[in-house]
Amino acid sequence: SQQGEEDPQALSIQEGENATMNCSYKTSINNLQWYRQNSGRGLVHLILIRSNEREKHSGRLRVTLDTSKKSSSLLITASRAADTASYFCATDGHTGGFKTIFGAGTRLFVKA
């Protein structure tokens, strides 16, 4: 079963708009990561947020984490056509092991 579930499954916006993607997970975590996958490519790590953090920024990315609701959101501000990709959240669980589990992803399409 998937640890992380993204919502929405797909999102289409105009260039310049903000894009928000949500992730829910089932068990306690130590940290949560977001990855991007361009079409036909491997995943690339974007940003990490730890369980004791509520918000984190990196450039046009803003990630929030609500451990009480077991959810996270990824906000991309002022989106560009180059942001068109699939976005995945990933968690390691709370045991600090090796089984990093990915959600099903959100497909973002940014129209120029």
Add this chain to the structure above:
Amino acid sequence: NAGVTQTPKFQVLKTGQSMTLQCAQDMNHNSMYWYRQDPGMGLRLIYYSASEGTTDKGEVPNGYNVSRLNKREFSLRLESAAPSQTSVYFCASSPRRTVTLSGANVLTFGAGSRLTVL
């Protein structure tokens, strides 16, 4: 730096045939992983290797075998391919070498291998 290199990029097999997907990383990472990606399913962990000489099952190990040849290389073998194994396979690596509550298991991925089983 090449990062994580997978071969082949594409492969078509007939049911019952066998094949091995190769993966190599040049980042001196300790752990390595094989995932499969199916439409609408995200990535599912097949096997991982925490260190040279060790391998462990992930979420969907049935029908696969792995071999951690050395620190750099981690191969995935399909002994008798089935249509249900049609997928895109990704190899990944990370610096993590022990179970730890500090830090995160940040993965570096290869470009993927698209396998079709007829």
